[in-house]
Amino acid sequence: MKKHKHTYSSQPSEEHGLSADVVQSLRKMVDAERQSSMMSMPEERVMRAVRAASRRHVDGTEVIERELISWFRPVVVAGLVVIMALAFYNFDLARNNDHHQTATEMVLGLHPVTVASAYDLNFDSH
Amino acid sequence: MSVATTIAYPLTYPLSFADREVRTVSRVDATSTEEQLIIATLDGNEDAFRRIVERYIDEVSRTVTGMLGAGPEIDDVVQEVFIKLHRSLHTFRGEASLKTFVVRMAINKSLDALRKRKRMRWLQPWSNEDPWEPPADDRSDRGLTSKEEMAALRHAVDKLPESQRAVVVLRLIEDYSTEETARILGVPYGTVLSRLKRGVEKLKKDIGNTPDAHLSGGDS
Numbered sequence: 001m002k003k004h005k006h007t008y009s010s011q012p013s014e015e016h017g018l019s020a021d022v023v024q025s026l027r028k029m030v031d032a033e034r035q036s037s038m039m040s041m042p043e044e045r046v047m048r049a050v051r052a053a054s055r056r057h058v059d060g061t062e063v064i065e066r067e068l069i070s071w072f073r074p075v076v077v078a079g080l081v082v083i084m085a086l087a088f089y090n091f092d093l094a095r096n097n098d099h100h101q102t103a104t105e106m107v108l109g110l111h112p113v114t115v116a117s118a119y120d121l122n123f124d125s126h
Numbered sequence: 127m128s129v130a131t132t133i134a135y136p137l138t139y140p141l142s143f144a145d146r147e148v149r150t151v152s153r154v155d156a157t158s159t160e161e162q163l164i165i166a167t168l169d170g171n172e173d174a175f176r177r178i179v180e181r182y183i184d185e186v187s188r189t190v191t192g193m194l195g196a197g198p199e200i201d202d203v204v205q206e207v208f209i210k211l212h213r214s215l216h217t218f219r220g221e222a223s224l225k226t227f228v229v230r231m232a233i234n235k236s237l238d239a240l241r242k243r244k245r246m247r248w249l250q251p252w253s254n255e256d257p258w259e260p261p262a263d264d265r266s267d268r269g270l271t272s273k274e275e276m277a278a279l280r281h282a283v284d285k286l287p288e289s290q291r292a293v294v295v296l297r298l299i300e301d302y303s304t305e306e307t308a309r310i311l312g313v314p315y316g317t318v319l320s321r322l323k324r325g326v327e328k329l330k331k332d333i334g335n336t337p338d339a340h341l342s343g344g345d346s
Contacts, residue, residue, distance in 0.1 A: 016298060017326045026299050029276045033196035034187055046179050049205040050212045
Protein backbone atom coordinates (compact mmCIF):
# COMPACT_ATOMS: atom_id res chain seq x y z
CA MET A 1 0.00 0.00 0.00
CA LYS A 2 1.28 3.44 -0.82
CA LYS A 3 2.35 5.31 2.23
CA HIS A 4 1.03 8.66 1.10
CA LYS A 5 -1.23 10.44 3.52
CA HIS A 6 -4.66 11.44 2.37
CA THR A 7 -5.45 15.12 2.66
CA TYR A 8 -9.01 16.04 3.54
CA SER A 9 -10.60 19.02 1.87
CA SER A 10 -11.73 20.51 5.15
CA GLN A 11 -10.69 20.50 8.76
CA PRO A 12 -13.14 18.70 11.02
CA SER A 13 -15.56 21.09 12.62
CA GLU A 14 -18.21 20.71 15.30
CA GLU A 15 -21.09 21.57 12.99
CA HIS A 16 -22.44 18.00 13.12
CA GLY A 17 -22.58 17.92 16.91
CA LEU A 18 -19.51 15.71 17.18
CA SER A 19 -16.32 17.27 18.44
CA ALA A 20 -13.67 18.03 15.85
CA ASP A 21 -11.22 15.82 17.73
CA VAL A 22 -13.52 12.81 17.49
CA VAL A 23 -13.94 13.37 13.74
CA GLN A 24 -10.17 13.66 13.45
CA SER A 25 -9.77 10.42 15.42
CA LEU A 26 -12.27 8.67 13.16
CA ARG A 27 -10.28 9.70 10.10
CA LYS A 28 -7.03 8.57 11.68
CA MET A 29 -8.65 5.28 12.63
CA VAL A 30 -9.72 4.60 9.03
CA ASP A 31 -6.29 5.58 7.69
CA ALA A 32 -4.58 3.25 10.16
CA GLU A 33 -7.00 0.39 9.46
CA ARG A 34 -6.52 0.78 5.74
CA GLN A 35 -2.74 0.82 6.04
CA SER A 36 -2.82 -2.40 8.03
CA SER A 37 -5.45 -4.19 5.94
CA MET A 38 -4.38 -3.53 2.37
CA MET A 39 -1.51 -5.54 0.95
CA SER A 40 1.19 -3.94 -1.16
CA MET A 41 0.64 -2.88 -4.78
CA PRO A 42 -3.17 -2.96 -4.70
CA GLU A 43 -3.41 -1.47 -8.21
CA GLU A 44 -1.52 -4.42 -9.67
CA ARG A 45 -3.73 -6.92 -7.90
CA VAL A 46 -6.86 -5.07 -9.00
CA MET A 47 -5.71 -5.14 -12.62
CA ARG A 48 -4.93 -8.86 -12.41
CA ALA A 49 -8.39 -9.50 -10.94
CA VAL A 50 -10.05 -7.40 -13.66
CA ARG A 51 -8.14 -9.31 -16.36
CA ALA A 52 -9.14 -12.66 -14.86
CA ALA A 53 -12.77 -11.54 -14.58
CA SER A 54 -12.76 -10.38 -18.21
CA ARG A 55 -11.46 -13.79 -19.32
CA ARG A 56 -14.25 -15.51 -17.40
CA HIS A 57 -16.62 -13.06 -19.00
CA VAL A 58 -15.43 -14.07 -22.48
CA ASP A 59 -15.49 -17.76 -21.50
CA GLY A 60 -19.25 -17.72 -21.43
CA THR A 61 -20.56 -17.89 -17.88
CA GLU A 62 -21.65 -14.29 -18.04
CA VAL A 63 -23.12 -14.79 -21.49
CA ILE A 64 -25.40 -17.55 -20.20
CA GLU A 65 -26.38 -15.38 -17.24
CA ARG A 66 -27.27 -12.48 -19.54
CA GLU A 67 -29.20 -14.77 -21.85
CA LEU A 68 -31.26 -16.05 -18.93
CA ILE A 69 -31.91 -12.53 -17.69
CA SER A 70 -32.89 -11.36 -21.16
CA TRP A 71 -35.34 -14.25 -21.58
CA PHE A 72 -36.88 -13.88 -18.13
CA ARG A 73 -39.33 -11.09 -18.97
CA PRO A 74 -40.74 -12.53 -22.22
CA VAL A 75 -41.15 -15.95 -20.59
CA VAL A 76 -43.00 -14.42 -17.62
CA VAL A 77 -45.28 -12.43 -19.94
CA ALA A 78 -46.02 -15.48 -22.12
CA GLY A 79 -46.69 -17.58 -19.01
CA LEU A 80 -49.12 -15.01 -17.64
CA VAL A 81 -50.96 -14.85 -20.98
CA VAL A 82 -51.33 -18.66 -21.05
CA ILE A 83 -52.58 -18.71 -17.43
CA MET A 84 -55.12 -15.95 -18.13
CA ALA A 85 -56.33 -17.73 -21.29
CA LEU A 86 -56.79 -21.02 -19.42
CA ALA A 87 -58.59 -19.28 -16.56
CA PHE A 88 -60.94 -17.56 -18.98
CA TYR A 89 -61.57 -20.83 -20.87
CA ASN A 90 -62.38 -22.67 -17.62
CA PHE A 91 -64.65 -19.89 -16.46
CA ASP A 92 -66.48 -19.77 -19.76
CA LEU A 93 -66.91 -23.56 -19.80
CA ALA A 94 -68.19 -23.70 -16.22
CA ARG A 95 -70.65 -20.86 -16.77
CA ASN A 96 -72.62 -22.96 -19.24
CA ASN A 97 -73.22 -25.90 -16.88
CA ASP A 98 -75.84 -25.90 -14.16
CA HIS A 99 -73.57 -26.73 -11.21
CA HIS A 100 -73.46 -24.13 -8.50
CA GLN A 101 -69.74 -23.49 -8.34
CA THR A 102 -67.81 -20.69 -6.77
CA ALA A 103 -65.81 -18.35 -8.98
CA THR A 104 -62.55 -19.95 -7.81
CA GLU A 105 -63.80 -23.42 -8.75
CA MET A 106 -64.91 -22.11 -12.12
CA VAL A 107 -61.58 -20.41 -12.86
CA LEU A 108 -59.57 -23.42 -11.74
CA GLY A 109 -61.83 -25.81 -13.65
CA LEU A 110 -62.55 -27.96 -10.59
CA HIS A 111 -65.20 -30.68 -10.74
CA PRO A 112 -68.26 -30.09 -8.57
CA VAL A 113 -67.85 -32.16 -5.42
CA THR A 114 -70.91 -33.37 -3.55
CA VAL A 115 -71.30 -35.81 -0.66
CA ALA A 116 -72.79 -38.31 -3.06
CA SER A 117 -69.93 -38.06 -5.54
CA ALA A 118 -67.41 -38.29 -2.71
CA TYR A 119 -68.81 -41.68 -1.70
CA ASP A 120 -69.12 -42.82 -5.29
CA LEU A 121 -66.30 -45.34 -5.69
CA ASN A 122 -66.65 -45.45 -9.44
CA PHE A 123 -63.44 -43.66 -10.36
CA ASP A 124 -63.98 -44.11 -14.08
CA SER A 125 -66.70 -41.49 -14.07
CA HIS A 126 -64.26 -38.75 -12.94
CA MET B 127 -26.23 -13.25 -29.85
CA SER B 128 -26.25 -9.58 -30.66
CA VAL B 129 -30.04 -9.48 -30.32
CA ALA B 130 -29.82 -11.04 -26.87
CA THR B 131 -27.20 -8.51 -25.82
CA THR B 132 -29.47 -5.67 -26.88
CA ILE B 133 -32.31 -7.10 -24.80
CA ALA B 134 -30.00 -7.63 -21.85
CA TYR B 135 -29.31 -3.91 -21.52
CA PRO B 136 -32.63 -2.23 -22.21
CA LEU B 137 -31.78 0.59 -19.83
CA THR B 138 -28.52 1.60 -21.47
CA TYR B 139 -28.98 5.22 -22.30
CA PRO B 140 -28.42 6.38 -25.85
CA LEU B 141 -26.04 9.10 -24.72
CA SER B 142 -23.79 6.78 -22.72
CA PHE B 143 -20.10 7.05 -23.39
CA ALA B 144 -20.25 3.73 -25.21
CA ASP B 145 -22.37 5.24 -27.98
CA ARG B 146 -20.60 8.50 -28.52
CA GLU B 147 -19.08 8.99 -31.90
CA VAL B 148 -15.91 10.63 -30.62
CA ARG B 149 -14.28 7.33 -29.82
CA THR B 150 -10.89 8.34 -31.07
CA VAL B 151 -8.90 8.28 -27.85
CA SER B 152 -6.33 5.53 -28.01
CA ARG B 153 -3.42 6.94 -26.01
CA VAL B 154 -3.83 8.14 -22.48
CA ASP B 155 -1.53 9.79 -20.00
CA ALA B 156 -1.63 11.36 -16.56
CA THR B 157 -3.33 14.47 -17.94
CA SER B 158 -6.16 12.58 -19.67
CA THR B 159 -9.63 13.62 -18.63
CA GLU B 160 -12.13 11.30 -17.00
CA GLU B 161 -14.12 11.11 -20.24
CA GLN B 162 -11.04 10.25 -22.30
CA LEU B 163 -10.11 7.49 -19.88
CA ILE B 164 -13.61 6.02 -20.01
CA ILE B 165 -13.78 6.09 -23.80
CA ALA B 166 -10.32 4.55 -24.09
CA THR B 167 -11.25 1.84 -21.59
CA LEU B 168 -14.38 1.04 -23.57
CA ASP B 169 -12.16 0.78 -26.63
CA GLY B 170 -10.18 -1.91 -24.82
CA ASN B 171 -7.27 0.20 -23.63
CA GLU B 172 -6.07 -1.49 -20.43
CA ASP B 173 -3.72 1.34 -19.55
CA ALA B 174 -6.68 3.72 -19.40
CA PHE B 175 -8.46 1.55 -16.87
CA ARG B 176 -5.26 1.23 -14.86
CA ARG B 177 -5.20 5.03 -14.62
CA ILE B 178 -8.82 5.04 -13.43
CA VAL B 179 -7.85 2.49 -10.78
CA GLU B 180 -4.86 4.57 -9.69
CA ARG B 181 -7.02 7.68 -9.55
CA TYR B 182 -9.77 6.22 -7.37
CA ILE B 183 -8.27 3.35 -5.38
CA ASP B 184 -7.56 5.68 -2.49
CA GLU B 185 -11.20 6.81 -2.18
CA VAL B 186 -12.54 3.29 -2.68
CA SER B 187 -10.25 1.63 -0.15
CA ARG B 188 -10.93 4.28 2.51
CA THR B 189 -14.69 4.09 1.98
CA VAL B 190 -14.65 0.29 2.18
CA THR B 191 -12.43 0.37 5.28
CA GLY B 192 -14.68 2.94 6.92
CA MET B 193 -17.69 0.70 6.35
CA LEU B 194 -16.11 -2.65 7.23
CA GLY B 195 -13.23 -1.89 9.57
CA ALA B 196 -9.80 -3.51 9.34
CA GLY B 197 -9.82 -7.03 7.96
CA PRO B 198 -8.57 -9.29 5.21
CA GLU B 199 -11.77 -8.87 3.18
CA ILE B 200 -10.99 -5.21 2.40
CA ASP B 201 -8.70 -6.20 -0.46
CA ASP B 202 -11.32 -8.48 -1.98
CA VAL B 203 -14.08 -5.89 -1.74
CA VAL B 204 -11.88 -3.24 -3.36
CA GLN B 205 -11.13 -5.64 -6.21
CA GLU B 206 -14.82 -6.44 -6.63
CA VAL B 207 -15.62 -2.74 -6.87
CA PHE B 208 -13.21 -2.24 -9.75
CA ILE B 209 -14.29 -5.44 -11.51
CA LYS B 210 -17.87 -4.19 -11.35
CA LEU B 211 -16.77 -0.76 -12.54
CA HIS B 212 -14.97 -2.31 -15.51
CA ARG B 213 -18.09 -4.25 -16.46
CA SER B 214 -20.53 -1.41 -16.05
CA LEU B 215 -18.58 1.52 -17.48
CA HIS B 216 -20.77 1.38 -20.59
CA THR B 217 -23.77 2.33 -18.44
CA PHE B 218 -22.04 5.45 -17.08
CA ARG B 219 -24.01 8.43 -18.37
CA GLY B 220 -21.71 11.17 -17.20
CA GLU B 221 -24.42 13.00 -15.27
CA ALA B 222 -22.50 12.63 -12.02
CA SER B 223 -18.74 12.40 -11.77
CA LEU B 224 -16.98 9.06 -12.14
CA LYS B 225 -15.88 9.44 -8.52
CA THR B 226 -19.52 9.49 -7.39
CA PHE B 227 -20.21 6.42 -9.55
CA VAL B 228 -17.24 4.52 -8.09
CA VAL B 229 -17.86 5.49 -4.46
CA ARG B 230 -21.50 4.43 -4.81
CA MET B 231 -20.28 1.01 -5.97
CA ALA B 232 -17.88 0.90 -3.02
CA ILE B 233 -20.73 1.57 -0.60
CA ASN B 234 -22.94 -1.06 -2.24
CA LYS B 235 -20.21 -3.69 -2.22
CA SER B 236 -19.44 -2.87 1.42
CA LEU B 237 -23.10 -3.33 2.32
CA ASP B 238 -23.04 -6.69 0.49
CA ALA B 239 -19.96 -7.68 2.51
CA LEU B 240 -21.63 -6.64 5.77
CA ARG B 241 -24.69 -8.77 4.96
CA LYS B 242 -22.46 -11.68 4.01
CA ARG B 243 -20.64 -11.28 7.32
CA LYS B 244 -23.96 -11.38 9.18
CA ARG B 245 -25.04 -14.50 7.27
CA MET B 246 -21.75 -16.22 8.07
CA ARG B 247 -22.14 -15.37 11.74
CA TRP B 248 -25.64 -16.78 11.72
CA LEU B 249 -24.60 -19.92 9.85
CA GLN B 250 -21.59 -20.56 12.06
CA PRO B 251 -22.58 -19.59 15.59
CA TRP B 252 -20.18 -22.19 16.95
CA SER B 253 -17.25 -20.62 15.16
CA ASN B 254 -14.69 -19.56 17.73
CA GLU B 255 -12.87 -17.33 15.34
CA ASP B 256 -10.84 -14.55 16.91
CA PRO B 257 -11.46 -11.10 15.53
CA TRP B 258 -8.92 -10.13 12.90
CA GLU B 259 -6.07 -8.05 14.19
CA PRO B 260 -3.50 -6.23 12.13
CA PRO B 261 0.19 -7.10 12.51
CA ALA B 262 1.70 -5.52 15.60
CA ASP B 263 4.23 -3.38 13.77
CA ASP B 264 1.58 -1.86 11.52
CA ARG B 265 -0.55 -0.97 14.48
CA SER B 266 2.13 0.97 16.28
CA ASP B 267 0.92 4.34 17.27
CA ARG B 268 2.46 6.63 14.66
CA GLY B 269 1.62 9.38 17.08
CA LEU B 270 -2.07 8.92 16.31
CA THR B 271 -5.02 7.66 18.28
CA SER B 272 -4.16 4.86 20.72
CA LYS B 273 -5.13 1.24 20.12
CA GLU B 274 -7.85 1.33 22.80
CA GLU B 275 -9.31 4.55 21.43
CA MET B 276 -9.37 3.13 17.93
CA ALA B 277 -11.08 -0.03 19.16
CA ALA B 278 -13.69 2.06 21.00
CA LEU B 279 -14.33 4.19 17.93
CA ARG B 280 -14.58 1.17 15.66
CA HIS B 281 -16.96 -0.52 18.06
CA ALA B 282 -19.17 2.59 18.04
CA VAL B 283 -19.13 2.83 14.22
CA ASP B 284 -19.89 -0.89 13.87
CA LYS B 285 -22.94 -0.52 16.09
CA LEU B 286 -24.51 2.02 13.73
CA PRO B 287 -27.24 0.75 11.40
CA GLU B 288 -26.04 0.33 7.80
CA SER B 289 -27.80 3.42 6.45
CA GLN B 290 -26.45 5.69 9.20
CA ARG B 291 -23.00 4.16 8.95
CA ALA B 292 -22.83 4.94 5.23
CA VAL B 293 -23.72 8.58 5.90
CA VAL B 294 -21.25 8.91 8.77
CA VAL B 295 -18.47 7.36 6.68
CA LEU B 296 -19.11 9.55 3.66
CA ARG B 297 -20.02 12.80 5.38
CA LEU B 298 -17.76 12.82 8.43
CA ILE B 299 -14.86 10.52 7.65
CA GLU B 300 -14.54 10.91 3.90
CA ASP B 301 -15.48 14.57 4.07
CA TYR B 302 -17.99 14.64 1.22
CA SER B 303 -20.51 17.47 1.25
CA THR B 304 -24.12 16.73 2.13
CA GLU B 305 -25.10 17.13 -1.55
CA GLU B 306 -22.38 14.72 -2.69
CA THR B 307 -23.36 12.21 -0.01
CA ALA B 308 -26.99 12.40 -1.12
CA ARG B 309 -25.95 11.89 -4.75
CA ILE B 310 -23.71 8.94 -3.90
CA LEU B 311 -26.36 7.19 -1.81
CA GLY B 312 -29.22 8.17 -4.11
CA VAL B 313 -31.29 9.60 -1.26
CA PRO B 314 -32.75 13.09 -0.70
CA TYR B 315 -30.71 15.82 0.97
CA GLY B 316 -32.99 15.83 4.04
CA THR B 317 -32.55 12.08 4.49
CA VAL B 318 -28.78 12.51 4.68
CA LEU B 319 -29.19 15.20 7.34
CA SER B 320 -31.58 13.13 9.45
CA ARG B 321 -29.44 9.98 9.19
CA LEU B 322 -26.36 12.00 10.07
CA LYS B 323 -28.08 13.52 13.09
CA ARG B 324 -29.23 10.14 14.38
CA GLY B 325 -25.86 8.54 13.61
CA VAL B 326 -23.93 11.26 15.43
CA GLU B 327 -26.23 11.02 18.46
CA LYS B 328 -25.71 7.28 18.59
CA LEU B 329 -21.94 7.64 18.15
CA LYS B 330 -21.75 10.21 20.95
CA LYS B 331 -23.75 7.97 23.23
CA ASP B 332 -21.66 4.88 22.45
CA ILE B 333 -18.34 6.68 22.71
CA GLY B 334 -19.45 8.24 25.99
CA ASN B 335 -20.27 4.79 27.38
CA THR B 336 -16.84 3.32 26.69
CA PRO B 337 -13.97 3.27 29.19
CA ASP B 338 -12.20 5.68 26.81
CA ALA B 339 -14.85 8.27 27.43
CA HIS B 340 -12.30 11.03 27.12
CA LEU B 341 -12.59 10.53 23.35
CA SER B 342 -15.77 12.49 23.38
CA GLY B 343 -13.79 15.25 24.97
CA GLY B 344 -11.42 14.96 22.04
CA ASP B 345 -7.95 14.37 23.41
CA SER B 346 -6.42 12.36 20.56
